[in-house]
Amino acid sequence: MKKIEAIVKPFKLDEVREALSEIGVSGLTVTEVKGFGRQKGHTELYRGAEYVVDFLPKVKIDVVVPENLLDAAVDAIVKSARTGKIGDGKIFVTSVTQVIRIRTGETDEAAI
Numbered sequence: 001m002k003k004i005e006a007i008v009k010p011f012k013l014d015e016v017r018e019a020l021s022e023i024g025v026s027g028l029t030v031t032e033v034k035g036f037g038r039q040k041g042h043t044e045l046y047r048g049a050e051y052v053v054d055f056l057p058k059v060k061i062d063v064v065v066p067e068n069l070l071d072a073a074v075d076a077i078v079k080s081a082r083t084g085k086i087g088d089g090k091i092f093v094t095s096v097t098q099v100i101r102i103r104t105g106e107t108d109e110a111a112i
Contacts, residue, residue, distance in 0.1 A: 019080035
C-alpha cells in the first residue's frame with residue numbers, strides 16, 4: 001500500500017476528487033494548509049498599501065491506495081491539478097506498512 005500526499009491549489013480540489021473517484025479511489029482526507037515553494041509568495045495591494053503574502057493557501061489531499069492503483073492515482077492527480085503555472089503543487093508517495101479500520105478491526109487493504 002502507498003500513501004499519496006498531494007498539495008494542490010484550492011480551486012482544483014473538486015477536479016482532483018472527481019478524477020480519483022473515476023479510477024476507484026473511495027476515500028481521501030483533505031486539509032487546508034499554507035506554504036510556499038519556488039514562488040516564495042507574492043505581493044498584494046490592500047487599501048493602497050503593498051504587502052507580501054509569504055504563505056499561500058493550498059489544500060493537502062491524503063489518500064492510501066493499493067500498489068496496483070498507485071500509477072493511475074498519481075496520473076489522475078497530475079492531470080486534474082495541473083494549470084501549467086507556477087505553484088501547481090507537489091505529490092509525495094510513501095509506503096504504508098499497516099492500516100487498521102477502528103470500527104471493524106479490518107486490517108491492511110480490507111481497511112482502505
